[in-house]
Amino acid sequence: MENTSVRLDPPAAPPRSRRTGRRIVAAVLATLLTLTLGAGAVGWYYSGELLVPYSGEPQFRDTVLASTSATVTLADTENSRQPGTFTLVWPGGAARVGEITRRSGEQVERQLTGGVPVPVGTKVRFDNDVFNGDPKQALGLDFSTVSVASELGPMPAWLVRPEPAKDTGLWVVQVHGRGASRDETLRVVPALRKLGLASLSVTYRNDKGAPISPDGLYHLGDSEWRDAEEAVRFALRNGARRVVLFGYSMGGAIIGQLLARSPLAGQVAAVVLDAPVLSWRKTLDWQAGERGLPQFLTPIAEVVSRWRSGIDFDRLELIERPPATKPPTLLIHGAADGTVPVQASRDLAEQARRLGWPLEYQEVPGADHVAAWNLNPAAYEQRISGFLSRTLALPPA
Incomplete structure (x- = not known):
C-alpha cells in the first residue's frame, strides 16, 4: 500500500541576528518596565511624604x-x-x-x-516655635478660643485682642506652615498687639483639632485657602475693618491662593510672608537635591500627587501666575533655608518689580527655614512693625 502520510519538516530557524535583536528588544523593554515601576514607586513614596499629614511621634536627633x-x-x-x-x-x-x-x-x-x-x-x-501652649501659657496674654466655620466643619483658632485703647480695628490672620501648628504664630503676637492689631491664629483641614480633608491629604494650598478665607470672613463679621494676612512656609502658598481666588481678597490691607512656598516645583527640585535624589523624579512625584489628590500644580506657581490682587507685601526669607529655596523668593521680588507690585524683600543671612525671628527677634519684630506701621498708617507703638 502506498504511504500517503506527509512529513512536515520543522520550520527553518530564523537568522541568528534576528534572534539576537529580539533578545535586545525584550531586555530593553524589561529594563524600561523595571525603571518605570521603580520610578513610580519612588514617586508614590515621595508624594506620600508631601501629601500625607505626619501622625507619628516626634523624632529626637x-x-x-x-x-x-x-x-x-x-x-x-x-x-x-x-x-x-x-x-x-x-x-x-x-x-x-x-x-x-x-x-x-x-x-x-x-x-x-x-x-x-x-x-x-x-x-x-x-x-523653632520657641513658645509652646496657648497664648496665656506661652506669653501671659489673655485670649479667646474661637470657632471658624468652614465647609468641612468648625476650625479652632486663637484670638488675641489688643488693649482697648490701642485697638485699630485691624486683624491679622496668621496661617502656619505644613506640619506645624498655631504655636508657630506665637512669636510675633506681642509685637502685633503693641501695634493695636488683633491676632487670629488659625487652623486648617488636617490640623490637630480641625476636620480631616475628604481624602485625608494635604492639598498644598489648593483647597486649604478656603479655610483661610473663612477665617477672613470671621474677622470681618466680628469687627475687623480690614485684615492683614501673615503666612509661614506652606501658609504662604495658602495665602497666595486666597489672593488669587477669593472674592474677599480686596479686603486684605497687607501681607507678610515668612519663607513662603511660592513654587512647589522649585521646592520639590530643591528637596530632591537635598536628599540626594535625581531631579527627574520630581515630575513623577508631581504626576502621582496630582492623581492622588487632584492638585493643580500649575495654579500653585505664584511666580508664574501672580494673583490679580497684589496688596503691599513684606517677604522675608532666610538665606540658609534648607527646606524651601530662597531663590524662589528672589524670583518673586524681581517679578514684583516688573509688575509694580508693592513688595519689600528682606533676605536674612544665616537663617534656616522660618528661623529669621530666631536669629534676631528684635530685628525681625522691628521689621514687621515698621512695615505694618507705614503700610497701615498706624500710630506709633
Whole structure:
C-alpha cells in the first residue's frame, strides 16, 4: 500500500541576528518596565511624604553631653550649630537655648536661657516655635478660643485682642506652615498687639483639632485657602475693618491662593510672608537635591500627587501666575533655608518689580527655614512693625 502520510519538516530557524535583536528588544523593554515601576514607586513614596499629614511621634536627633544652670552642651550637628534662640524639647521637658558660647571638636555649648539643666544623655529636638501652649501659657496674654466655620466643619483658632485703647480695628490672620501648628504664630503676637492689631491664629483641614480633608491629604494650598478665607470672613463679621494676612512656609502658598481666588481678597490691607512656598516645583527640585535624589523624579512625584489628590500644580506657581490682587507685601526669607529655596523668593521680588507690585524683600543671612525671628527677634519684630506701621498708617507703638 502506498504511504500517503506527509512529513512536515520543522520550520527553518530564523537568522541568528534576528534572534539576537529580539533578545535586545525584550531586555530593553524589561529594563524600561523595571525603571518605570521603580520610578513610580519612588514617586508614590515621595508624594506620600508631601501629601500625607505626619501622625507619628516626634523624632529626637540631638544628644545632650553636659548641662549646667547656665549652659547646655550638645553633639555638634546641623541643628545644634544653628545661631539664634530655640527651644530644646524632649519627652517630658523643654528648655530654651540661646547663642553658641563655645564650639570645639564635636561639641557645641549654648546658653541655657530658660528651664532647668537637661539630664546628660537626653535625646532632644530643636524647635523653632520657641513658645509652646496657648497664648496665656506661652506669653501671659489673655485670649479667646474661637470657632471658624468652614465647609468641612468648625476650625479652632486663637484670638488675641489688643488693649482697648490701642485697638485699630485691624486683624491679622496668621496661617502656619505644613506640619506645624498655631504655636508657630506665637512669636510675633506681642509685637502685633503693641501695634493695636488683633491676632487670629488659625487652623486648617488636617490640623490637630480641625476636620480631616475628604481624602485625608494635604492639598498644598489648593483647597486649604478656603479655610483661610473663612477665617477672613470671621474677622470681618466680628469687627475687623480690614485684615492683614501673615503666612509661614506652606501658609504662604495658602495665602497666595486666597489672593488669587477669593472674592474677599480686596479686603486684605497687607501681607507678610515668612519663607513662603511660592513654587512647589522649585521646592520639590530643591528637596530632591537635598536628599540626594535625581531631579527627574520630581515630575513623577508631581504626576502621582496630582492623581492622588487632584492638585493643580500649575495654579500653585505664584511666580508664574501672580494673583490679580497684589496688596503691599513684606517677604522675608532666610538665606540658609534648607527646606524651601530662597531663590524662589528672589524670583518673586524681581517679578514684583516688573509688575509694580508693592513688595519689600528682606533676605536674612544665616537663617534656616522660618528661623529669621530666631536669629534676631528684635530685628525681625522691628521689621514687621515698621512695615505694618507705614503700610497701615498706624500710630506709633
